Amino acid sequence: MKANYLFTDTHAWSSQVLMPSFAEDWPLLPAVRAEGAYLFTADGRRYLDFTSGIAVTNVGHGHPRVLAAARQQMENFSHSAVGITVHEPLLKLAQALPEVMPDGMDMFFFGNSGAEAVEGALKLARYVTGRPGIIAFEGGFHGRTYGAASVTTSKSKYRKHYEPFVPGVYFAPYPYSYRCPLGEDDDSALKWSLGGLQKIFDRLIPPEEVAAILVEPVQGEGGYVVPPAGFLPALRTICDQYGILLILDEVQTGFGRTGEMFAAQVFDVRPDIMAIAKGIANGFPLSATVASQSLMCQWLPGSHGTTFGGNPVACAAALAVLDVIREENLLENCRKMGTRLLQGFKRLKEKYAIVGDARGLGLMLALELIVPGQGKAPNGEAAMAVLNNCLERGLVAYMAGLHNQVVRFIPPLIVTQEQVDEALNILDESLAAL
Numbered sequence: 001m002k003a004n005y006l007f008t009d010t011h012a013w014s015s016q017v018l019m020p021s022f023a024e025d026w027p028l029l030p031a032v033r034a035e036g037a038y039l040f041t042a043d044g045r046r047y048l049d050f051t052s053g054i055a056v057t058n059v060g061h062g063h064p065r066v067l068a069a070a071r072q073q074m075e076n077f078s079h080s081a082v083g084i085t086v087h088e089p090l091l092k093l094a095q096a097l098p099e100v101m102p103d104g105m106d107m108f109f110f111g112n113s114g115a116e117a118v119e120g121a122l123k124l125a126r127y128v129t130g131r132p133g134i135i136a137f138e139g140g141f142h143g144r145t146y147g148a149a150s151v152t153t154s155k156s157k158y159r160k161h162y163e164p165f166v167p168g169v170y171f172a173p174y175p176y177s178y179r180c181p182l183g184e185d186d187d188s189a190l191k192w193s194l195g196g197l198q199k200i201f202d203r204l205i206p207p208e209e210v211a212a213i214l215v216e217p218v219q220g221e222g223g224y225v226v227p228p229a230g231f232l233p234a235l236r237t238i239c240d241q242y243g244i245l246l247i248l249d250e251v252q253t254g255f256g257r258t259g260e261m262f263a264a265q266v267f268d269v270r271p272d273i274m275a276i277a278k279g280i281a282n283g284f285p286l287s288a289t290v291a292s293q294s295l296m297c298q299w300l301p302g303s304h305g306t307t308f309g310g311n312p313v314a315c316a317a318a319l320a321v322l323d324v325i326r327e328e329n330l331l332e333n334c335r336k337m338g339t340r341l342l343q344g345f346k347r348l349k350e351k352y353a354i355v356g357d358a359r360g361l362g363l364m365l366a367l368e369l370i371v372p373g374q375g376k377a378p379n380g381e382a383a384m385a386v387l388n389n390c391l392e393r394g395l396v397a398y399m400a401g402l403h404n405q406v407v408r409f410i411p412p413l414i415v416t417q418e419q420v421d422e423a424l425n426i427l428d429e430s431l432a433a434l
């Protein structure tokens, strides 16, 4: 059916021409412009954007340095497949990134999306170890392509009707302290998770046949779950013991989101392979599978490739992003503003019985909502209502968690104290209005 396109009526129009398969078509804002921490819509409204396009526009919308770098590269050329040519932004980026990456992460396969970076990591791990097994974690989210969906268990609807998946994948419990069956504390959560992993080794696949353990340092889509401090180091020890590769999916946690450039640095753990994307180029599509030279050099010519990966405009933007994070002290701002926002969340937890947990790391923060008087029954309905109440008051946040019971806040790293306080006031009003 043909109809006249009306941008202000995005919900009606989108339902005619866009597939409904996205996780949730929320809030479908008709954005016409964005600047810094703000989105502007066709009806003239201004919104405080605490989604950053799902952890992408970390240095703020339309940062002039990023735009200038991209614009300049567009004047030069905007595409030429890597291999046929090689270009300066790509080489410069591959030289600049190791300075901010965890030690030893110094060779790159550039792609376009987070899922592609995960695919590359899984393929590399199997290729170099010659082993079939992959261990991922319950509640993890790694993307929508087949390999990435095969290691994703944040919601079964992401897997529904897509069987059979890539074989050889096993799932261990993630240490989710708030919902740990052994007890709501870090020690219990760690015990529960590592016990589950040991059970996989004992009953399902011996560790000598496992190529990689793949893990998000903080679970994103799964509910902004921060593991106990000892979790990633424990995985490192297990990987060293059995010659298993440790893959960190830092697609969401990377580029300053957790208060360090990468969460690996927060938890002081050395990965073998990393998947990075989202914040890398502040919105230009770019990602990378990263490993040490010694590992990467075993990936022989022809074994992996891409047409669009390592796009010159995106690489030029990524170089500017690194400069901006450093020169504007955005890691420090992330830690400061993150602490302020989390303290505010903790006050809201004391004030409202519906808030079961307030948690997060850096500027990756969330409230988990429950049904008061019913233990920890997840309250997805209330979370949606809070999101809508916030939206009415000019604040955009997002959902996460198995039942969408987690309201997640992902402000840009440039966020100011005034904006944090404004968001907290709006959130307070939105919870009060329930």
Ligand SMILES: Cc1ncc(COP(=O)(O)O)c(C=O)c1O
Binding pocket: 054, 113, 114, 115, 116, 118, 141, 142, 143, 144, 216, 220, 221, 249, 250, 251, 252, 253, 277, 278
């Ligand atoms: C941890 C993690 N890995 C992978 C992905 C997939 O990234 P993309 O949507 O760019 O394919 C996401 C996306 O949300 C993510 O959060």
